[in-house]
Amino acid sequence: MQSTHQLHSQQPLTDMTHKWGLPYGVDLCLNDLTANGDAHRSETLSHCLTILLTLDGDEPNYYLDDGSLLPVERGMAKVIANKDRLRLWCRNPRGHHSRSMVTERISDNELADQIERILQRNQVFGFVVPQSTIERANELFSYCDNCVIGRLQTRSCVLDLLAQVLHAAEQDVPHVDVMMQHRDVTRVLKVRDKLVSELDSNHCLGDLARDVGISVSALKSKFQAVMGQSVFAFLRDQRLTRARQGLESEGWTVKQAAYYVGYQHPSNFSTAYPRKFGMSPRDSLST
Numbered sequence: 001m002q003s004t005h006q007l008h009s010q011q012p013l014t015d016m017t018h019k020w021g022l023p024y025g026v027d028l029c030l031n032d033l034t035a036n037g038d039a040h041r042s043e044t045l046s047h048c049l050t051i052l053l054t055l056d057g058d059e060p061n062y063y064l065d066d067g068s069l070l071p072v073e074r075g076m077a078k079v080i081a082n083k084d085r086l087r088l089w090c091r092n093p094r095g096h097h098s099r100s101m102v103t104e105r106i107s108d109n110e111l112a113d114q115i116e117r118i119l120q121r122n123q124v125f126g127f128v129v130p131q132s133t134i135e136r137a138n139e140l141f142s143y144c145d146n147c148v149i150g151r152l153q154t155r156s157c158v159l160d161l162l163a164q165v166l167h168a169a170e171q172d173v174p175h176v177d178v179m180m181q182h183r184d185v186t187r188v189l190k191v192r193d194k195l196v197s198e199l200d201s202n203h204c205l206g207d208l209a210r211d212v213g214i215s216v217s218a219l220k221s222k223f224q225a226v227m228g229q230s231v232f233a234f235l236r237d238q239r240l241t242r243a244r245q246g247l248e249s250e251g252w253t254v255k256q257a258a259y260y261v262g263y264q265h266p267s268n269f270s271t272a273y274p275r276k277f278g279m280s281p282r283d284s285l286s287t
Helices: 109-118 131-142 148-170 182-197 205-212 216-227 231-249 254-260 266-277
Strands: 002-007 027-035 039-057 061-063 069-071 076-092 097-104 123-128
Touching: 027 131, 039 131, 039 148, 069 076, 076 148, 097 131, 097 148, 109 148, 123 148, 123 182, 131 148, 182 205, 182 216, 182 231, 205 216, 216 231, 231 254, 231 266, 254 266
Parallel strands: 002 027
Antiparallel strands: 027 097, 039 076, 039 097, 061 069, 061 076, 076 123
């Protein structure tokens, strides 16, 4: 489903959409909305899994039955697993603009057991969405539902996101506590983005913490809680992944790969690479 509209008040969450043919009985709503006035939308969720993902613009203000705010920060997915009936509200002021993706009502026999295990209790959890998934989701807005490429891209994106949700729920991947303050999650994502965009820089915790206005100890604990690994473990993985891409697809030499991603000594790079990928950097060289 896709909608690109001016949003008026008191409209259901999915009343401006049309059906995409998707696998696993998934309902998908792509929203690119601007509120003409104070906009209120709501939907009743009954024994289902719902995935909320903000792609761009202002962050939507979702609320649960009890009135508690459910922030959906850009770069994060919030998953609502409700065993019982639940009312989800979205309230946004005039001029609010956001682009978002809502996936829900997954109903397929192949996934029934996995989904049912998640729905044994009411729970809300969040996890960091890879930038590649966000970019792919944003690309869906340029396709139409009767376009073969659009249908294939939509299926690919939905299955990718669904796999991430099931992995996070079933494999005990660290979830983001939804009670963590919104600004703390935003700070962690800002640090993450800085690390990814500056892989070749010599980062230190003190500078990173100062950039987002928290202490080093707070950065260490909050980054671990949101990302599921320490600051420097995340940085190492990102550096090695980028180096592998350069070696395999961009004609980098081993020495270039080491320096391009921030290793001052190629020997350290050559030691870390096989620990992650099980092969030496030379084995990844493009031919």
